[in-house]
Amino acid sequence: MTPIRWGILATGNIARKLAHDIDTMEDAVVTAVGSRSQAAANTFAEEFGVPHAYGSYDALIHDPNVDVIYVATPNHLHYQNTMACLRAGKPVLCEKPFALNARQAQEMIDYAERHNLFVMEAIWSRFIPAHRKLYELAWTGALGEIRAINAEFGFRAQFDPVSRLFDPSKGGGALLDLGVYALALAVKLLGTPDRVTGFAQLSATNVDEQAAIILGFPSGAVANITCAIRTQLSNDARIYGTKGRARLHEPFWRPNDLTTVIDGVEEHLTIPRQNWGYQHELEEVHRCLREGHTESPQMPHDDTLTIARIMDDLRRQWGVTYPGD
Numbered sequence: 631m632t633p634i635r636w637g638i639l640a641t642g643n644i645a646r647k648l649a650h651d652i653d654t655m656e657d658a659v660v661t662a663v664g665s666r667s668q669a670a671a672n673t674f675a676e677e678f679g680v681p682h683a684y685g686s687y688d689a690l691i692h693d694p695n696v697d698v699i700y701v702a703t704p705n706h707l708h709y710q711n712t713m714a715c716l717r718a719g720k721p722v723l724c725e726k727p728f729a730l731n732a733r734q735a736q737e738m739i740d741y742a743e744r745h746n747l748f749v750m751e752a753i754w755s756r757f758i759p760a761h762r763k764l765y766e767l768a769w770t771g772a773l774g775e776i777r778a779i780n781a782e783f784g785f786r787a788q789f790d791p792v793s794r795l796f797d798p799s800k801g802g803g804a805l806l807d808l809g810v811y812a813l814a815l816a817v818k819l820l821g822t823p824d825r826v827t828g829f830a831q832l833s834a835t836n837v838d839e840q841a842a843i844i845l846g847f848p849s850g851a852v853a854n855i856t857c858a859i860r861t862q863l864s865n866d867a868r869i870y871g872t873k874g875r876a877r878l879h880e881p882f883w884r885p886n887d888l889t890t891v892i893d894g895v896e897e898h899l900t901i902p903r904q905n906w907g908y909q910h911e912l913e914e915v916h917r918c919l920r921e922g923h924t925e926s927p928q929m930p931h932d933d934t935l936t937i938a939r940i941m942d943d944l945r946r947q948w949g950v951t952y953p954g955d
Contacts, residue, residue, distance in 0.1 A: 631656075631657050633656075633657050633658050633659045634657060634658045634659075634697050634698060634915075634916050634919060635658075635659055635661040635662075635695055635696055635697040635698075636652055636658060636659065636660045636661065636662075636696070636697070636698055636699070636700060637660075637661065637662040637663070637664065637690050637691075637693060637696035637698070637699040637700070637720075638660055638662075638663045638664070638674075638680075638690075638699070638700050638702060639663075639664050639687055639690055639691070639699055639700065639701050639702060639703060639711055639715070640664070640665065640687075640701070640702040640703045641663060641665045641670045641671065641673070641674040641702075642702060644702050644725060645663075645674070645700070645702035646674070646677070646678075647906045647908060648700055648702070648906075648908045648912075649663075649674075649677075649678045649680075650678070650905065650906060651904075651905050651906050651907070651908040651909040651912065652908075652909070652912065653678060653679075654904070654905055654909060655909055655912065655913075657916060658912060658916065660678055660680050661680065661681060661682060661693075661695050661696060662680065662681070662682035662683070662684065662690050662693045662695065662696050663675055663678075663680050663682070663683055663684070663690065664684040664685075664686060664687045664688075664689060664690025664691070665683075665684070665685060665686075665687075666685075666686070666687070667685055668683070668684075668685030669685075671683035671684055671685055682695070687711060687714065688714070691714055691715050691718045691720060692718055696720065697721070697919070698720065698721040698722070698723065698748070698915065698919060699715045699720050699721070699722050699723070700722075700723045700724075700725070700752070701715065701722055701723070701724040701725055702725050703725075704794045704800050704801065705727055705730060705794065705800060705801030705802075705806055705807070706730060706799060706800045706801045706952070706953065708724050708725065708727070708728060708729055708730075708734075709729045709730065709734040709735075709737070709738060709954075711724075712724045712728075712729075712738050712749065713737070713738060713741065716738070716741050716742055716745065716747055716749065717741075719745070719747065720747070721747055721748035721749065721915075721919060722742075722747075722748070722749045722750075723749075723750055723752050723911070723912075723915050724738075724749065724750070724751055724752060725752045726751055726752055726753050726810050726811075726814075727751075727801070727806040727807075727810050727937075727938070727941070728751040728934050728937075728938065729938060730801050730806070730952045730953070730954055730955070731938060731941075731942050731952065731954065731955055732935060732938035732939045732941075732942050733954075734954060735934055735935055735938040736935060739931045739934070739935065742924060743924060743931075746924060747924060748915070748918055748919055748923065748924050748925065749924070749925070749931075750911075750914075750915065750918075750925065750926050750929050751929060751934045752911060753810070753811070753814045753911075753929050754883075754884065754907060754908055754910065754911045755811055755814060755815070755882075755883040755884060756814065756818065756911070756928050756929045757910035757911040757913070757914055757928060757929075758883075758884050758885065758903050758907055758910055759901040759902070759903060759910065760878060760885045760886060760887065760888045760899070760901045760903070761815075761878070761885075763888055763899065763901055764869065764876055764878060764888060765818065765819075767876060767890065767892075768819055768869070768871075771873075772873065772874065772890075772892055773869065773871030773872075773873055773874045773875070773876060773890075773892065774871040774872030774873030774874065775849070775851075775871055775872045776819050776820060776849075776851055776869060776870070776871050777850070777851050777852075777870050777871060777872060778851060778852050778853070778854070778869075778870040779812075779815065779816050779819065779820070779851075779852075779853040779854070779855075779867065779868070779869050779870070780853075780854045780855075780867065780868045780870075781811075781812035781815055781816070781853070781854075781855050781856075781866075781867035781868075781882060782812075782855075782856045782857070782863040782864050782865055782866065782867075782882075783808040783809065783811055783812060783856075783857050783858075783863065783865055783881075783882070783883065784804065784808065784840065784856065784857055784858030784859070784861050784862060784863030784865070785858070785859065785861075785862055785863075786858075786859075786860055786861060786862050787859045787860065789833065789834070789860070791834065791835050794807075795807060795837075795859050796833055796835050796837055796839075796859075797835060797837075798835060798836055798837050798950070798951065798952055799952075799953055801952055802835065802837040803833075803837035803838040803839070803859070803950060804837075804838050804839060804840055804841055804857040804858050804859045805830075805838050805841055805857060805941055805944060805945070805950075806941060807859065808857040808858070808859070809841065809843065809855060809857035809941075810937060810941070811882075811883040812843075812853075812855040812857065812867065812882075813843075813845075813855065813937045813940055813941070814933070814937060815867060815882075816845055816853035816855065817933050817936050817937055817940075818933070819869065820845075820847045820849065820851050820853065821847060821848075821849075822847075822936050823845040823846055823847050823853070823940065824846060824847065824848050825844075825845065825846030825847075826843075826844075826845055826846075826940055826943045826944060827843070827844050827947070828841055828842060828843035828844065828944050828947060828948070829841065829842050829948075830842075830944070830947075830948040830950070832948065832949075832950065833860075836949070836950060836951075837950055838857075838945075838948055838950055839858065839859050839860040840856070840857065840858035840859070840860055840861050841856070841857055841858070841944070841948070842854075842855075842856050843855040843856070843857075843944060845940070864880065865880040865881045865882060866878060866879055866880045866881075866882050866885075867882035873892060873893060874890060874891050874892030874893060875890070875891050876888060876889065876890045876891075877889045877890075884903060884907045885903075886900055886901065886902045886903060887899065887900050887901070888901060911929075914926050914928055914929075
């Protein structure tokens with residue numbers, strides 16, 4: 631099988647993890663990397679044996695040897711970088727959050743669909759084996775009707791007004807960086823909410839440093855979500871149905887363990903992810919590219935837009951604004 635040739639746009643920590651996982655796959659190779667500086671691109675290329683290192687994103691985007699690009703830049707650059715890739719005819723896996731707001735996300739998806747190009751938000755939790763097992767339990771009815779979800783994702787970061795976590799010009803705050811995973815879980819299991827409300831504690835830079843969110847769904851189900859960048863939380867997720875319950879253990883967005891209690895019988899399942907866990911979503915990207923799909927049914931465009939609209943709604947309630955809102 632001819633390997634899929636990846637280009638990685640940016641050279642930060644998450645880009646390195648993804649490159650590491652690609653190195654473990656037989657049907658993929660990192661063929662090029664692009665950075666804002668040639669020195670950073672060279673260092674990355676030497677670390678992972680990448681044959682082409684570019685000191686600009688534009689040079690990477692226009693490399694004819696690249697089949698698909700992973701956009702790993704900070705939040706506020708996702709729209710700009712993804713659109714540049716798409717305009718060059720390149721399929722894209724864009725790191726979450728897909729964009730700063732739903733308007734940007736809609737433009738990105740519309741362009742990709744008009745030009746028959748694959749694009750997907752990199753919500754890697756959707757593809758982690760323990761998550762897939764949970765979805766199977768939900769779809770087969772083993773848990774009964776899902777009635778409630780509780781999910782937490784939070785850590786304590788040192789306040790730094792110019793860091794990506796706290797700078798509003800960079801799309802900072804807990805919601806877009808961490809809460810997006812819990813929203814993706816709720817949307818996967820319960821669909822589109824018809825009621826969205828929440829309370830946020832804002833930082834000195836006017837981004838949400840912690841938030842409590844409640845989603846209500848037409849079925850009557852609810853989701854309670856807590857996210858924080860100044861508070862260490864439990865970082866697990868619990869799903870409650872009419873026949874049983876399930877727990878995705880810490881860290882719930884990339885767990886190895888799932889505990890269920892169904893009809894009073896408890897079962898603990900260990901379902902390890904491979905390496906960092908990114909290759910599970912990469913395998914889905916490869917499948918979609920080889921079969922000619924423009925979106926993944928596991929992380930469809932409609933889910934990306936639903937999540938973006940929920941986050942827009944919450945930020946409006948909190949008074950958190952970003953460039954381009």
